[in-house]
Amino acid sequence: MRNYSILKLVAVIIVIAVCAFLAFNEVKNDNIRTGIDIRGGVYAILEPDIDKSSLSAEEVDKGLESAKTILGKRLDARNIFDRSINIDSVNDRIIIEIPWAAGETNFNPQDQLNELGKTALLTFQEVDKSKVDENGNYLPTGKIVLQGTQVKDAYAAAYQEKGEWVVVLDLDESGVASFAEATGRLVGEPIAIFMDDQLISAPVVSQKIEGGNAIITGQANATEAAELAATIRSGALPFRLVATKVDSISPQLGTGAMNVAVKAGIVGFLLVCLFMILVYRLPGLIASIGLFGLAVLTILSVAWTKISITLPGIGGIILAIGMGVDANCVIYERIKEELREGKTLRAAVDQGFHRAFTAVLDSNVTTLITAVVLYALGSGPIKGFAMTLGIGVAISFITAVTATKLMLQGVTGISAFKNKWLYGVK
Amino acid sequence: MKQLNIIKNQNKYFFISLAIIVIGLIFYIVNGVQLDIQFSGGTRIMIETNGEVDSNQAEVLVENALGKSVTAQTQKTNNPGAEGEVIYMLRLDIASEETLTPEERDLVIDIISENFDVKEGGNQEMLSVEPSIGRETLLNGLKAVVIASVLIILYVTWRFSSMHGFAAAITAIIALLHDVAITFALYPVFKYPLGEVFITAALTIIGYSLNNTIVIYDRIRENFKLMRKSTPDEIVNTSISQSLTRTINSTVTTLIAVVTLYISASVSNISSLKEFSLPLIIGLVAGTYSSLFIAGPLWLTWRKRASMKRALKKA
Numbered sequence: 001m002r003n004y005s006i007l008k009l010v011a012v013i014i015v016i017a018v019c020a021f022l023a024f025n026e027v028k029n030d031n032i033r034t035g036i037d038i039r040g041g042v043y044a045i046l047e048p049d050i051d052k053s054s055l056s057a058e059e060v061d062k063g064l065e066s067a068k069t070i071l072g073k074r075l076d077a078r079n080i081f082d083r084s085i086n087i088d089s090v091n092d093r094i095i096i097e098i099p100w101a102a103g104e105t106n107f108n109p110q111d112q113l114n115e116l117g118k119t120a121l122l123t124f125q126e127v128d129k130s131k132v133d134e135n136g137n138y139l140p141t142g143k144i145v146l147q148g149t150q151v152k153d154a155y156a157a158a159y160q161e162k163g164e165w166v167v168v169l170d171l172d173e174s175g176v177a178s179f180a181e182a183t184g185r186l187v188g189e190p191i192a193i194f195m196d197d198q199l200i201s202a203p204v205v206s207q208k209i210e211g212g213n214a215i216i217t218g219q220a221n222a223t224e225a226a227e228l229a230a231t232i233r234s235g236a237l238p239f240r241l242v243a244t245k246v247d248s249i250s251p252q253l254g255t256g257a258m259n260v261a262v263k264a265g266i267v268g269f270l271l272v273c274l275f276m277i278l279v280y281r282l283p284g285l286i287a288s289i290g291l292f293g294l295a296v297l298t299i300l301s302v303a304w305t306k307i308s309i310t311l312p313g314i315g316g317i318i319l320a321i322g323m324g325v326d327a328n329c330v331i332y333e334r335i336k337e338e339l340r341e342g343k344t345l346r347a348a349v350d351q352g353f354h355r356a357f358t359a360v361l362d363s364n365v366t367t368l369i370t371a372v373v374l375y376a377l378g379s380g381p382i383k384g385f386a387m388t389l390g391i392g393v394a395i396s397f398i399t400a401v402t403a404t405k406l407m408l409q410g411v412t413g414i415s416a417f418k419n420k421w422l423y424g425v426k
Numbered sequence: 427m428k429q430l431n432i433i434k435n436q437n438k439y440f441f442i443s444l445a446i447i448v449i450g451l452i453f454y455i456v457n458g459v460q461l462d463i464q465f466s467g468g469t470r471i472m473i474e475t476n477g478e479v480d481s482n483q484a485e486v487l488v489e490n491a492l493g494k495s496v497t498a499q500t501q502k503t504n505n506p507g508a509e510g511e512v513i514y515m516l517r518l519d520i521a522s523e524e525t526l527t528p529e530e531r532d533l534v535i536d537i538i539s540e541n542f543d544v545k546e547g548g549n550q551e552m553l554s555v556e557p558s559i560g561r562e563t564l565l566n567g568l569k570a571v572v573i574a575s576v577l578i579i580l581y582v583t584w585r586f587s588s589m590h591g592f593a594a595a596i597t598a599i600i601a602l603l604h605d606v607a608i609t610f611a612l613y614p615v616f617k618y619p620l621g622e623v624f625i626t627a628a629l630t631i632i633g634y635s636l637n638n639t640i641v642i643y644d645r646i647r648e649n650f651k652l653m654r655k656s657t658p659d660e661i662v663n664t665s666i667s668q669s670l671t672r673t674i675n676s677t678v679t680t681l682i683a684v685v686t687l688y689i690s691a692s693v694s695n696i697s698s699l700k701e702f703s704l705p706l707i708i709g710l711v712a713g714t715y716s717s718l719f720i721a722g723p724l725w726l727t728w729r730k731r732a733s734m735k736r737a738l739k740k741a
Contacts, residue, residue: 256694373573
């Protein structure tokens with residue numbers, strides 16, 4: 001029996017040590033994702049610029065789904081690969097988070113996002129020479145001869161003779177047919193090329209084009225041509241997206257906050273352990289080991305589930321740790337009461353855990369209810385808080401109740417640790 | 427164990443809480459609460475400068491250029507990259523029904539660059555929030571809290587049915603409102619702008635205080651079974667006294683952690699962490715107070731009234 005008790009203690013400590021080793025590796029390999037508020041970067045909410053009542057809920061969902069894919073392609077084209085694009089289906093919007101790339105400090109996020117949110121519907125239209133704006137540019141007529149969906153591929157190319165940049169479009173079968181028909185019919189007439197409602201160029205048709213290629217001239221430079229080609233390639237959004245919230249955070253200030261939070265966390269943790277050991281002696285030491293377990297398991301689950309830690313998320317972790325400590329206080333006070341009533345150590349420990357259990361269970365369940373509701377209904381900061389709180393409370397239930405119980409049972413089985421003074425009772 | 431007589435003095439405890447809440451309310455009526463851009467909508471621009479600049483001057487310049495009301499502030503933060511260096515940021519809050527257009531933003535940055543010593547390639551931050559989104563964040567947060575409260579009431583009513591669960595649930599929620607009200611008072615009293623941080627802090631406080639209250643209710647529930655010969659007053663007093671050491675110890679440990687965070691944030695001038703930890707400290711103290719001195723006594727008062735009514739009906 002005695003050896004079995006020691007086994008429990010040793011087993012729990014080994015498990016915690018292994019977890020600590022794994023957690024240390026995750027931290028060392030930078031596998032802890034931090035939110036934009038800590039890392040710096042851009043957080044943006046994009047909302048469809050449509051009358052939502054004109055579309056069914058399903059159409060909106062489908063539209064958002066395809067918008068997400070297209071936004072991803074557009075970001076790829078801009079070489080922004082480290083990003084997250086999420087659909088907030090409760091509020092029908094898209095949330096984009098782009099952390100700063102190393103060395104990048106200033107770019108104008110709002111302009112970039114507005115660029116990103118354009119529908120980018122490419123159309124070739126017949127012109128009506130009487131319909132021009134004040135600068136003499138053609139206005140859209142709606143007589144579409146070719147559109148973006150008929151484009152197979154688009155790429156930038158240098159137009160040797162004139163030394164200018166163009167975008168070459170590879171048309172699909174239907175595109176080839178309609179382009180040949182239109183260019184045949186409109187020889188000597190201009191065809192206007194629009195991106196959304198903006199005129200890009202309006203070349204005059206010199207002859208019927210049957211080759212399956214269309215060319216957009218009038219690009220200022222290679223970059224502009226490449227960007228236009230990429231936008232056409234990634235396709236049109238089902239609706240325009242407008243940025244209703246843009247938050248761009250400097251990485252330096254965020255790092256400062258994170259460093260301070262981590263240091264304060266370590267110092268706070270050590271002080272809490274010291275307090276627990278001074279007040280509860282041997283069980284306090286065991287609670288500290290349990291708390292350490294809670295800390296490393298939280299790090300591991302955050303690393304493995306790839307959750308981003310935000311500042312509110314740190315709030316959730318603090319609360320979970322606070323509740324873990326509290327569970328220990330509740331249990332240990334019970335054990336002391338049992339010891340004062342003259343129970344044996346072993347019985348007191350068992351009874352203490354048993355009688356404290358309902359209190360710990362009920363308080364943890366109510367907190368979990370809160371976390372789940374906040375996660376389901378909250379947005380942004382509230383979600384981040386709810387996520388770490390939920391995980392933390394679930395873990396703290398294991399470490400503060402199960403792990404400390406096993407360790408305490410183990411310790412009480414060792415004859416050297418049988419002195420009641422060690423448990424805070426004379 | 428020292429036996430406290432909390433029930434005898436309960437009116438004193440209620441009075442202290444009410445007094446603090448009333449003071450907060452008076453300040454709220456006089457000062458109002460300033461909503462942060464995050465809730466009110468508008469644009470915030472932060473620009474790093476070499477050394478401290480005159481924020482009043484910046485305010486006037488930008489206000490004249492935009493024709494919109496502007497609040498300017500300077501902030502100092504320790505540079506995490508270089509020991510002893512300080513980052514100076516000029517912060518401009520332009521709260522309005524519409525966020526700034528790109529042209530207006532460029533104008534603001536130009537004006538500041540022309541008139542002040544702006545750091546070349548320094549930190550710049552921008553936040554722009556449409557008012558609809560800001561209001562929605564606030565409303566969603568409140569909605570989530572209300573729904574969570576309803577579920578907690580249901581759960582507590584069920585689990586604490588032996589001590590008239592509904593009364594226990596409602597008084598627990600009243601204790602939580604008390605904590606949030608006291609924490610909220612911080613904002614009108616010290617004229618802090620109310621932002622998203624408050625929601626996080628309030629949620630943390632609610633979670634912690636509820637935990638405290640539940641542990642005490644658990645003891646009351648148990649003692650009603652064990653102490654059949656005692657009066658309800660004695661049972662509640664005993665339960666709170668028995669939970670006292672644990673409540674104080676666990677609050678002290680949590681306070682140790684949060685105060686450490688507050689001190690570190692103050693030393694390094696990290697305003698986001700300071701704004702988070704200060705309301706937490708106030709709320710944790712308020713939460714412990716309400717768990718010990720408000721929730722249980724209030725529950726007992728409710729029960730006594732209810733049984734008195736029943737007795738009157740019978741008579």
